[in-house]
Amino acid sequence: MKIRSAVVVSAALLLAACGGGGQIGDSNSGGTAANKKLVLIPGITAEPFYISMRCGFEEAAKAAGYEVDTQAPAKFDAAQQTPIVTGVLASKPAAVLIAPTDDKAMAGPMKQLKDAGIKVVEVDTKLQDTSIALSSISSDNEQGGKLAAETLDKLAGGRSGSVLVLNTKAGTSTTDARAKGFEEAIKAFPNLRYIGQQYTDNEPATAASKVTATLAANPNLIGVFATNLNTGEGAATGLRNAGKTGAVNLVGFDASPKQVQDLQAGTVQALIAQDPATIGKRGVEQAVAAIDGRETQRDIETDLVAITKDDASANSKYFYKQSC
Numbered sequence: 377m378k379i380r381s382a383v384v385v386s387a388a389l390l391l392a393a394c395g396g397g398g399q400i401g402d403s404n405s406g407g408t409a410a411n412k413k414l415v416l417i418p419g420i421t422a423e424p425f426y427i428s429m430r431c432g433f434e435e436a437a438k439a440a441g442y443e444v445d446t447q448a449p450a451k452f453d454a455a456q457q458t459p460i461v462t463g464v465l466a467s468k469p470a471a472v473l474i475a476p477t478d479d480k481a482m483a484g485p486m487k488q489l490k491d492a493g494i495k496v497v498e499v500d501t502k503l504q505d506t507s508i509a510l511s512s513i514s515s516d517n518e519q520g521g522k523l524a525a526e527t528l529d530k531l532a533g534g535r536s537g538s539v540l541v542l543n544t545k546a547g548t549s550t551t552d553a554r555a556k557g558f559e560e561a562i563k564a565f566p567n568l569r570y571i572g573q574q575y576t577d578n579e580p581a582t583a584a585s586k587v588t589a590t591l592a593a594n595p596n597l598i599g600v601f602a603t604n605l606n607t608g609e610g611a612a613t614g615l616r617n618a619g620k621t622g623a624v625n626l627v628g629f630d631a632s633p634k635q636v637q638d639l640q641a642g643t644v645q646a647l648i649a650q651d652p653a654t655i656g657k658r659g660v661e662q663a664v665a666a667i668d669g670r671e672t673q674r675d676i677e678t679d680l681v682a683i684t685k686d687d688a689s690a691n692s693k694y695f696y697k698q699s700c
Contacts (some may be wrong), residue, residue, distance in 0.1 A: 500652070
């Protein structure tokens with residue numbers, strides 16, 4: 377009986393190895409390969425903020441033993457980001473780090489990721505629906521807007537005039553929060569008259585034309601707060617074309633190479649810089665924790681700093697990259 381049992385067991389093992397449960401080395405249904413892949417979906421391609429985020433993402437992911445992939449839309453647009461999410465869904469990575477380009481429109485595509493068992497972590501921007509992502513890592517954007525208002529007041533030096541906010545797209549959680557923080561904080565400075573915000577569709581050329589039109593209607597314009605990188609670069613162009621560089625204080629958000637160059641040249645008077653590399657790193661930490669079944673932190677905020685020409689060198693660690 378003992379010999380017969382051994383034969384039966386050996387046959388069963390041989391059958392399991394040769395078929396019935398899949399080929400040797402098969403990694404479907406949550407195999408090692410799928411569980412070791414992280415995907416980053418930024419808001420737009422080739423933008424220094426998101427490049428810096430990708431650098432932090434790749435460094436942290438590789439250190440944790442994960443494969444990495446980054447796929448970004450050509451424009452900050454939900455219609456372009458949605459098919460990328462759909463394509464990533466088909467590849468079934470362990471987790472996706474994503475900067476949703478619309479706080480409502482991207483909820484459906486991102487929920488598909490979650491429903492497929494893929495861990496979802498928001499980086500930079502976030503949805504209104506807080507039930508989809510396990511964690512959201514971003515700057516304290518309302519605080520950034522407040523910091524911009526305080527900085528504009530210092531630059532004004534007690535002079536009176538109008539101030540404008542240039543926002544990017546309605547429904548972008550980060551820039552809407554910056555505009556809100558600015559609008560609340562500017563009330564503390566009666567010498568600065570807030571004339572509202574205008575949207576640029578994230579196009580530098582549109583930002584430039586908005587500045588030109590505002591100057592024509594408000595010759596006492598003393599300050600502009602541009603809520604993101606593209607808007608800031610466009611605003612600088614508009615002021616330059618109008619011959620108002622330096623006469624109108626420009627506070628930009630983000631520290632791209634072009635923005636830093638404009639700061640050092642005096643085209644921009646101050647920058648509110650984020651720490652995108654740390655956002656990428658913290659996103660990986662939260663994704664890996666979720667994959668491992670460990671506790672995640674729902675909301676994480678990273679540093680912001682106001683940079684002027686005088687203290688630019690001391691804050692160079694916040695300058696964004698064009699490559700890793």
